[in-house]
Amino acid sequence: MDSILFIIGIIGNVISVLLFISPIKTFWRIVRSGSTEEFEAAPYVFTLLNALLWLYYGLTKPDGLLIATVNGFGAVMEAIYVVLFIVYAADHATRIKAAKxxxxxxxxxxxxxxxxxxxxxxxxxxxxxxxxxICACLNVLMYGSPLAAMKTVITTKSVEFMPFFLSFFLFLNGGIWATYAVLDRDIFLGIPNGIGFILGSIQLIIYVIYMNSKVSHSSNETGEDGWQASDPLLASNA
Structure with missing residues (x-):
């Protein structure tokens, strides 16, 4: 059982790492343009807090090494994103708001x-x-953040506002860590990731339904990498 738990934890770490590095293309665009444009700092700030708290949880829990390692990596990545956002803020007011x-x-x-x-x-x-x-409550909020994006997809009948791979990795991340939590009997890990698995499943179903619909051409609202400027970041953690 311990070996199975370890293997599932490793798989979960790999999927979580992919989620943490998913905004790299967005920040590469920010660095190239020298501006954060209409992107919001809040999702990255909240995700950093989420990663820090799960890192603390993993370090406090006697057998929480796998939880600590992936969220340690996530905390570093999110800290870089926050710093880059502050450095390349579109204006002084945005920079001050993000820093505060x-x-x-x-x-x-x-x-x-x-x-x-x-x-x-x-x-x-x-x-x-x-x-x-505390971690479970915050993680539920993180997993619930795509609800606005799903509403947009249904309203516009276009999936351009909901990147497929982000939804797919959200689905995988929730499923693998929920499985880990069941085997480890960790309710705090299980509840938010179980919810994440359900929401990820719903996102994929909605994507399949609307994937062949006509795509709207709102280029002024959507980034070249498929991210809407105001969409929240779905970086979910173990």
């Missing part, structure tokens, strides 16, 4: 959770439970 949001959530928010659980909770099992509950 990152400071409040990624530094202040994570700092509060870390300090409260480290110094106020001495019992390890209770500390793991509290951190896990």
């Amino acid at each position: 949001l990152a400071a409040a959530l990624d530094i202040g928010g994570f700092g509060v959770v870390f300090a409260a659980t480290t110094f106020a909770i001495s019992e390890l099992d209770l500390r793991i439970m509290v951190i896990g509950m």
Whole structure:
């Protein structure tokens, strides 16, 4: 059972890494153009917080090495994205807004959770439970972020606003980590990833339904890499 759990965890890590590196093309475009254009900083800031909290959970949990490693990688990648966003912000107001949001959530928010659980909770099992509950709640919000994109697809009858590979890897990521959670009996890992698996399945079904529909030509709203400027990033973590 331990060997099966380890193999599933490795597969989950690979899929999660693919999700974490999925915005690289978007940021390559930002660097080339020297501007963040209409892209939003919030999704990357929230994903960084999500990765930091799961990294903390993995380091706190005695057998959480695989959770810690992938989210450690994710935290590094998301930190790079946030820094690049601040550096290449379209204007000064956007830069200040992004910097304040990152400071409040990624530094202040994570700092509060870390300090409260480290110094106020001495019992390890209770500390793991509290951190896990916080991570699970945040991860549910991350997995729920594609709901707006799915609504757009149904309204426009076009899948240009919902990249296939992102939906596909969301589906795989939720499924593999939900399986890992069942075998490891980790409810905090299982609930959000189970929800992610269901939402990923719905996205793929919607994609199949509308994939042959006529594509709208709203090039002013959609990036050359298929990302709508205002769409949230679906970087989900273990």
